[in-house]
Amino acid sequence: MAATLLGIPAIPSSDTHLEAPESRGPSRREGAGTDGLAVADLDRTSRLRAMHTGELGSVHSWELVTAVDGPGTRMTVFLSGCPLQCLYCHNPDTMQMRNGEPVLAEEVLHRVRRYQGVFRATRGGITLSGGEVLMQPAFAARILRGAKEMGVHTCLDTSGYLGANATEQLLDDTDLILLDVKSGDPDTYRAVTGRELEPTLAFGRRIAERGLTGHAPEMWIRFVLVPGYTDDPANVDLVADYVRSLNDLRPNAVTRVEVLPFHQMGRDKWSATGREYLLGDVQPPTPALVERVREQFRARGLTTY
Template sequence: MNIKGNIHSIETCGTVDGPGIRFVIFTQGCPLRCQYCHNPDTWKTNEGNRITVDELIAKIKKYKSYMKFSAGGVTLTGGEPLLQPEFAKELFKKCKEENIHTTIDTSGFISLEKITDVLEYTDLVLLDIKSFNPTLYKDLTGVSNNPTIKLAKYLSDINKLTWIRHVIVPNLTDKEEDLIALAEFLSSLNNIEKVELLPFHKMGEYKWEELGYKYKLKNTSTPSEETMEMAVKIFKERNVNVIYE
């Protein structure tokens, strides 16, 4: 049986979702409602385009030379790609048959039992941790951070290479005590290659307006250089490899 995935869009030569040049697949559907989401058009699970794994692999193979030259590969992102675990597993399994590097970009809000098979065919996990503070996380996303923290610990247990992504939002995720708590948690894990600190931006605001959603962060600015430097220092002081560009 050729499994189908529900896909929002495809970027054939992405450079920000994992190493090298990547074939990036944006899946449709997400259980989170992040206040700063720049892809709110991926939220609804009943939208998107159905496409088979074989159809995708045929497209992906056209870019193998770019991937090989740049040490790139395929990235599944979203939305939340782990809402479609059977599709993700089958796609990555066939990527590995083609010797293509696989990366999954996830919030981690999914039952761990449903995704362990996917991780067997995953080379790199990009784990988005919105906040280590459970109250703030719920306010930011509408859901609990328990599954995300559980996944982070599991990835460490199985020594799965992981990059952490954390968005710095002024007056929300830039509090020193919350950053310290996150940095100390990550320093206890043994599989974190790096942490990417991402300054908040409003490039997706127009999508919220087009969809008729209320954008709560309309008056929120990009974090200052001083704020970003403070955050970087917190992670470095705890021997966590941190990237901010």
């Protein structure tokens, strides 16, 4: 684990919208957490045990950004590993857990402590993203629990595909969920991700229904608009109807919808990781198309950006 892990730079002076992390991550030099545990001292069996308990995780990179990945200034930690194979993924280098660096949960929390003042001043906090965070639920749970104990706002960015991995305690410690609903049509979802849609839908319903009897994280829905893939009006209607159904289950279960236009920013990463990129000829959606899709959500009474 690196002594420079999450060595955070100056806060950006203006709002930044980044959908992909920069290549800032742990260095190869490993150190010790505040509890004395050192990654370098662990053999393979001990590392596996530490990952099982959540003391150790695989981290790809990090960002400190404003107005991205939740409210305020946020420390976004990108975990490695993802079960989806999204054709338009802008972080293909996070798909394999082995491509990350071993990081102690306590070291992440140590960095959170350093920036408590910044988070309080900006109403920000920590966001766990990926990859898919719920590939490492025990590690995520430790970080979220520790952050909540400090009074820091917590956010989970997830596809929901592994929502069954989220324990009740993990959800208790989560203030906001960014749920990526990549398609409303099961065939389209399978075509763009290689997986099934239903686990995502079930996770969203679980969060909405949870609020009927106790704490439920706020939900923001994210929908990536990819021309020729996810832009069909019928597909968008299915996503919008699903989101509205969550608010029918519990008023204000979803407080925000973000339509994210497809871009080519991650294209070079595909070749760098030896993967075939199939969307090289796909152009970003026009402003008119983006507005049409946003209006489809707004027509259901959803606050949409």
